Amino acid sequence: xxxxxxxxxxxxxxxxxxxxxxxxxxxxxxxxxxxxxxxxxxxxxxxxxxxxxxxxxxxxxxxxxxxxxxxxxxxxxxxxxxxxxxxxxxxxxxxxxxxxxxxxxxxxxxxxxxxxxxxxxxxxxxxxxxxxxxxxxxxxxxxxxxxxxxxxxxxxxxxxxxxxxxxxxxxxxxxxxxxxxxxxxxxxxxxxxxxxxxxxxxxxxxxxxxxxxxxxxxxxxxx
Amino acid sequence: xxxxxxxxxxxxxxxxxxxxxxxxxxxxxxxxxxxxxxxxxxxxxxxxxxxxxxxxxxxxxxxxxxxxxxxxxxxxxxxxxxxxxxxxxxxxxxxxxxxxxxxxxxxxxxxxxxxxxxxxxxxxxxxxxxxxxxxxxxxxxxxxxxxxxxxxxxxxxxxxxxxxxxxxxxxxxxxxxxxxxxxxxxxxxxxxxxxxxxxxxxxxxxxxxxxxxxxxxxxxxxxxxxxxxxxxxxxxxxxxxxxxxxxxxxxxxxxxxxxxxxxxxxxxxxxxxxxxxxxxxxxxxxxxxxxxxxxxxxxxxxxxxxxxxxxxxxxxxxxxxxxxxxxxxxxxxxxxxxxxxxxxxxxxxxxxxxxxxxxxxxxxxxxxxxxxxxxxxxxxxxxxxxxxxxxxxxxxxxxxxxxxxxxxxxxxxxxxxxxxxxxxxxxxxxxxxxxxxxxxxxxxxxxxxxxxxxxxxxxxxxxxxxxxxxxxxxxxxxxxxxxxxxxxxxxxxxxxxxxxxxxxxxxxxxxxxxxxxxxxxxxxxxxxxxxxxxxxxxxxxxxxxxxxxxxxxxxxxxxxxxxxxxxxxxxxxxxxxxxxxxxxxxxxxxxxxxxxxxxxxxxxxxxxxxxxxxxxxxxxxxxxxxxxxxxxxxxxxxxxxxxxxxxxxxxxxxxxxxxxxxxxxxxxxxxxxxx
Numbered sequence: 078x079x080x081x082x083x084x085x086x087x088x089x090x091x092x093x094x095x096x097x098x099x100x101x102x103x104x105x106x107x108x109x110x111x112x113x114x115x116x117x118x119x120x121x122x123x124x125x126x127x128x129x130x131x132x133x134x135x136x137x138x139x140x141x142x143x144x145x146x147x148x149x150x151x152x153x154x155x156x157x158x159x160x161x162x163x164x165x166x167x168x169x170x171x172x173x174x175x176x177x178x179x180x181x182x183x184x185x186x187x188x189x190x191x192x193x194x195x196x197x198x199x200x201x202x203x204x205x206x207x208x209x210x211x212x213x214x215x216x217x218x219x220x221x222x223x224x225x226x227x228x229x230x231x232x233x234x235x236x237x238x239x240x241x242x243x244x245x246x247x248x249x250x251x252x253x254x255x256x257x258x259x260x261x262x263x264x265x266x267x268x269x270x271x272x273x274x275x276x277x278x279x280x281x282x283x284x285x286x287x288x289x290x291x292x293x294x295x296x297x298x299x300x
Numbered sequence: 301x302x303x304x305x306x307x308x309x310x311x312x313x314x315x316x317x318x319x320x321x322x323x324x325x326x327x328x329x330x331x332x333x334x335x336x337x338x339x340x341x342x343x344x345x346x347x348x349x350x351x352x353x354x355x356x357x358x359x360x361x362x363x364x365x366x367x368x369x370x371x372x373x374x375x376x377x378x379x380x381x382x383x384x385x386x387x388x389x390x391x392x393x394x395x396x397x398x399x400x401x402x403x404x405x406x407x408x409x410x411x412x413x414x415x416x417x418x419x420x421x422x423x424x425x426x427x428x429x430x431x432x433x434x435x436x437x438x439x440x441x442x443x444x445x446x447x448x449x450x451x452x453x454x455x456x457x458x459x460x461x462x463x464x465x466x467x468x469x470x471x472x473x474x475x476x477x478x479x480x481x482x483x484x485x486x487x488x489x490x491x492x493x494x495x496x497x498x499x500x501x502x503x504x505x506x507x508x509x510x511x512x513x514x515x516x517x518x519x520x521x522x523x524x525x526x527x528x529x530x531x532x533x534x535x536x537x538x539x540x541x542x543x544x545x546x547x548x549x550x551x552x553x554x555x556x557x558x559x560x561x562x563x564x565x566x567x568x569x570x571x572x573x574x575x576x577x578x579x580x581x582x583x584x585x586x587x588x589x590x591x592x593x594x595x596x597x598x599x600x601x602x603x604x605x606x607x608x609x610x611x612x613x614x615x616x617x618x619x620x621x622x623x624x625x626x627x628x629x630x631x632x633x634x635x636x637x638x639x640x641x642x643x644x645x646x647x648x649x650x651x652x653x654x655x656x657x658x659x660x661x662x663x664x665x666x667x668x669x670x671x672x673x674x675x676x677x678x679x680x681x682x683x684x685x686x687x688x689x690x691x692x693x694x695x696x697x698x699x700x701x702x703x704x705x706x707x708x709x710x711x712x713x714x715x716x717x718x719x720x721x722x723x724x725x726x727x728x729x730x731x732x733x734x735x736x737x738x739x740x741x742x743x744x745x746x747x748x749x750x751x752x753x754x755x756x757x758x759x760x761x762x763x764x765x766x767x768x769x770x771x772x773x774x775x776x777x778x779x780x781x782x783x784x785x786x787x788x789x790x791x792x793x794x795x796x797x798x799x800x801x802x803x804x805x806x807x808x809x810x811x812x813x814x815x816x817x818x819x820x821x822x823x824x825x826x827x828x829x830x831x832x833x834x835x836x837x838x839x840x841x842x843x844x845x846x847x848x849x850x851x852x853x854x855x856x857x858x859x860x861x862x863x864x865x866x867x868x869x870x871x872x873x874x875x876x877x878x879x880x881x882x883x884x885x886x887x888x889x890x891x892x893x894x895x896x897x898x899x900x901x902x903x904x905x906x907x908x909x910x911x912x913x914x915x916x917x918x919x920x921x922x923x924x925x926x927x928x929x930x931x932x933x934x935x936x937x938x939x940x941x942x943x944x945x946x947x948x949x950x951x952x953x954x955x956x957x958x959x960x961x962x963x964x965x966x967x968x969x970x971x972x973x974x975x
């Protein structure tokens with residue numbers, strides 16, 4: 078007898094959901110009987126998660142990060158949604174599928190959600206999706222190569238930068254000036270300066286200018 | 301008018317042809333030559349050995365030359381000298397004519413002294429013939445001298461003349477005061493030459509005013525002033541005669557006789573002056589007759605008459621014959637008396653010597669038979685009346701002349717007062733106008749200042765708007781880029797991914813031998829996705845801070861100008877410069893400086909490339925503009941308007957500017973401004 082799987086796919090692009098479906102409903106139909114629900118926004122997704130938590134919970138959630146926010150504004154992204162889902166459906170396996178491949182994003186998602194699957198859309202092929210799916214169904218985590226890279230970088234650096242430091246570096250790399258950083262990172266200018274100096278010390282490039290800092294950060298994979 | 305103009309032209313022509321290329325030095329020589337000639341002629345005419353008509357001819361010549369001299373006080377002086385020459389040769393008409401000329405000239409050149417002198421001389425001309433005219437001229441001269449201190453001697457001469465005329469007009473008291481004034485003038489001029497005349501006049505006046513003792517004293521004083529001079533004898537005789545006359549009037553005949561005899565004792569002197577001699581003899585005889593001392597009467601009368609006949613002293617004859625008529629009348633020899641009285645009356649009326657005529661008529665009325673006597677009595681009364689009338693007339697006339705001049709003086713005073721008021725008014729108006737003008741200028745300059753200020757503000761505003769515009773543009777651009785980035789990232793990329801995944805999924809299941817081929821296209825799609833993501837990333841990350849706008853404006857200025865002028869440029873902006881927090885005035889100034897410098901480079905430098913740097917060093921913004929043009933000599937062009945503008949703008953920002961250049965080694969303009 079085929080194993081029953083209840084899956085919620087959350088993505089605002091119907092074309093993408095179509096793609097998931099096309100991939101999963103081929104081979105896997107032989108082993109699993111997959112029931113797929115679709116949500117294209119946070120409200121819809123939250124409703125479905127809530128409902129399932131009260132009846133048959135989803136076994137698996139495909140979560141996109143960038144989603145139209147909920148109408149009450151409390152849930153603004155897949156990240157928020159995943160947090161809720163983890164509470165409501167503790168057994169459900171969460172697969173994050175995102176276009177974002179920036180290190181701090183990956184870093185944050187890993188830290189906040191720690192999903193069973195973490196796939197970067199741009200890397201993703203149908204066979205990889207299948208592979209990930211099969212792994213995850215069996216309880217094994219699956220990360221895209223990019224995500225794995227991130228892990229590796231973090232390991233070799235032996236230290237990790239906290240979210241705010243990463244943000245500082247990220248915005249600096251985008252060309253934002255230090256004095257404008259308070260607009261992007263919720264810290265005072267002096268706090269930001271302090272953190273910048275800490276980062277420089279950690280990179281053992283104290284007293285170097287911003288350009289040097291960014292070069293180093295890039296080399297170490299923080300950007 | 302036209303003819304005079306024509307003459308002038310002819311004269312000018314003659315002068316030009318005669319003196320051709322004479323320069324001014326020669327003209328001056330000409331003047332000097334002429335004046336020397338005039339002086340020598342005047343000198344020559346003084347020679348008493350030459351007959352009078354020759355002397356006159358010389359004087360005529362002198363005047364002919366003198367009249368061609370330039371108008372000046374010198375010329376006027378010479379004309380006066382010539383007039384004196386005429387006077388000494390008794391050519392009174394020429395004398396008068398000369399003085400009229402000098403008066404005209406003096407008036408023309410506003411030579412007051414000359415005018416006074418000429419008036420005085422004209423007075424002298426009239427003083428024997430027409431005393432009212434004489435009075436007029438002397439009075440005018442007196443007026444002028446009164447206003448010109450320092451000419452006391454000349455003034456005194458005029459005053460004594462006036463005094464004598466007034467005496468003749470029987471205005472004794474006025475005459476006395478004028479004479480005393482004359483004495484004062486002579487004393488203050490320290491010149492006693494005319495004092496005897498003054499005292500003589502005072503003596504005569506005192507006699508008429510019946511202050512006899514005083515009169516004698518005056519006459520004696522007159523002698524005193526001549527002691528030791530060549531006039532001593534002459535004056536002594538004159539004074540003795542006068543004193544005799546005083547005593548005669550006092551009926552002190554012995555005293556009178558004493559003085560007449562004293563005078564007559566100067567026989568040598570009198571022999572040379574028969575007129576005086578005759579006068580003294582006649583006077584002595586008359587006193588003898590009056591005192592009934594008839595020892596040598598009438599012989600003495602005849603002696604005198606004989607002399608007078610011989611020298612044709614007609615005044616003397618008139619008096620002499622009158623005395624004789626009186627004598628014979630007293631002797632009861634009426635017929636002889638009548639003959640002399642008739643002769644006297646005839647002579648007197650010819651000479652218009654009215655006093656004598658009156659007396660003659662009186663005698664005639666007594667010595668003639670009743671009918672004739674009545675006629676003479678009538679004549680006497682008529683003449684007496686007319687004399688009294690004339691006397692009064694003279695005084696009136698003098699008063700009128702005096703009054704008119706007073707009136708003129710008053711008028712002058714009034715005019716001068718009016719002039720003063722006018723001057724004050726003009727000065728006041730001028731001051732007012734000046735004040736107004738100054739205020740106007742002040743306001744104008746204030747306005748200009750205000751205008752400059754508003755212009756500066758407007759400039760700043762324009763720049764702010766320009767920058768704001770730039771910022772808005774930038775913002776719009778960024779917003780649009782952001783939108784495009786997101787659209788690409790979330791929309792296009794997502795859908796593409798979906799399509800690719802679907803295709804991939806289907807491809808996995810398909811088994812038609814084309815799987816590989818499709819996989820290849822799927823990979824291609826994947827690489828397209830990657831490309832789009834990169835584009836999206838590039839678009840999204842270009843988040844420019846707002847202060848970039850200023851630098852954008854600067855860069856667009858540079859690139860626009862350089863493109864137009866076809867010059868290569870390199871522009872570097874130090875990121876550490878916090879343009880957003882630098883005040884607009886400074887930004888505008890730096891912008892302008894850059895603009896000015898670029899204009900200079902395009903106009904003069906003939907450069908191929910330019911390098912412009914904004915550097916931030918030690919809290920200072922350093923703007924360096926470097927070109928590879930022909931350069932200039934720093935000292936030479938330092939004061940050009942463009943460089944001045946730059947300098948003033950830099951000093952406005954309390955910065956430092958340097959222009960470094962050498963011929964053919966390009967130019968560096970470096971500006972350093974504190975933030």
